[in-house]
Amino acid sequence: MIKLELKRVFVMLEIVDYLQKQKGEMLQALRVLTKKESPSYEKHLVDKCGKKLVEIVNQYVDGRTEIIENHSFGNQLRLELGEGEEQILVLGHLDTVWPQGTLKQMPFGIVGDKAFGPGVFDMKAGLVQGIFALHALQTFQVPIKKKVVFLVTTDEEIGSSSSRAIIESEAKRSKYVLVLEPAATPRGELKTARKGVGAFQIKITGQAAHAGIEPEKGISAIEELAKQILYLHDLTDLQKGTTVNIGMIQGGIATNVIAAHAEAELDVRIERPEEMKRVVPLIEGLSPTQEGLTIEVSGAVTRPPMEKTPEIEKMFFKAKEIAKTYLDLDLEDQLSGGGSDGSITAQYAPTLDGLGAVGDGSHADHEHIIISQMPVRSALLALLIKELGEQPIRKNA
Numbered sequence: 001m002i003k004l005e006l007k008r009v010f011v012m013l014e015i016v017d018y019l020q021k022q023k024g025e026m027l028q029a030l031r032v033l034t035k036k037e038s039p040s041y042e043k044h045l046v047d048k049c050g051k052k053l054v055e056i057v058n059q060y061v062d063g064r065t066e067i068i069e070n071h072s073f074g075n076q077l078r079l080e081l082g083e084g085e086e087q088i089l090v091l092g093h094l095d096t097v098w099p100q101g102t103l104k105q106m107p108f109g110i111v112g113d114k115a116f117g118p119g120v121f122d123m124k125a126g127l128v129q130g131i132f133a134l135h136a137l138q139t140f141q142v143p144i145k146k147k148v149v150f151l152v153t154t155d156e157e158i159g160s161s162s163s164r165a166i167i168e169s170e171a172k173r174s175k176y177v178l179v180l181e182p183a184a185t186p187r188g189e190l191k192t193a194r195k196g197v198g199a200f201q202i203k204i205t206g207q208a209a210h211a212g213i214e215p216e217k218g219i220s221a222i223e224e225l226a227k228q229i230l231y232l233h234d235l236t237d238l239q240k241g242t243t244v245n246i247g248m249i250q251g252g253i254a255t256n257v258i259a260a261h262a263e264a265e266l267d268v269r270i271e272r273p274e275e276m277k278r279v280v281p282l283i284e285g286l287s288p289t290q291e292g293l294t295i296e297v298s299g300a301v302t303r304p305p306m307e308k309t310p311e312i313e314k315m316f317f318k319a320k321e322i323a324k325t326y327l328d329l330d331l332e333d334q335l336s337g338g339g340s341d342g343s344i345t346a347q348y349a350p351t352l353d354g355l356g357a358v359g360d361g362s363h364a365d366h367e368h369i370i371i372s373q374m375p376v377r378s379a380l381l382a383l384l385i386k387e388l389g390e391q392p393i394r395k396n397a
């Protein structure tokens, strides 16, 4: 028994050590993926980046690769390895928020221990770490009693409308889901809860009139929008973790015309499921404050809140224990104000998110990752897959 335990510890340490030695190759793979831009709406670009991803996967992992064709957005990748009735899903996305041509102003570059470039942090480094984690498990022939599915989607940054069905069906089949989104802070925290996210568009139609000659004939859509904005912002309840923000407005055609049209874009974030029931119907049911006006509301909650369930907590403690024992790391967790595909999978299977790169500047000009953390995070993922794959989590873990 002691011999077996020693062997287990030895393999774990070997994986950590091996991945340290792969740092150069991991960085090279990140360079290749970053140099192929992959904005969500540009299918032809995402597919070119996807081809590179498949090459990297085939170079390092021996598995069953399937390209899931998509007409509107980039093709998606599903890689399956191992056998077993139960499944572990490792989830990532290839698309980035950066438009075509960003590389010209924001080229891939290395400064000290940081690698910069569009999408390095969210989440191309995470994908590389995922591939190398699987590579390390195969290199050491770690027996995994569960099937491992690595799914890479291509529309996460724009709400996952076309990949949602695939994500849901894989999550339903999975015992655990591990998401390669970036760590919550530069200290590397995992994400064990996420706010739900919704986006709504509000269109108000009033009655145009000359503002000087016959103002009494006009009904201002802008005035109405102003009232509705105050009402909507009042739905915010910071203590409950609910925020409503109108981030964009437009309307009117000239200063001397009473505006017949006004529009607004609304972002809503909800931490608690019961707040969904309070806030969403109020947004959807907006009604005009006077006759002669119409209000149209479109949009939806694209990602439900992800709650930190006891199962998620157990997964986190398992990761924390691995980090402490084998990586000498004090791993913490956090609630994230942003949604991800982890919010979707958490509805069906316990999900640990934020397992990807450590760095900073997601969706910002200073986006970067910490290079020396790539092998560390890859090892964390590999060991977590190994442990979750081998045995159920102990009840008292």
Ligand SMILES: [Zn+2]
Binding pocket: 093, 122, 123, 156, 181, 182, 340
């Ligand atoms: Zn992301």
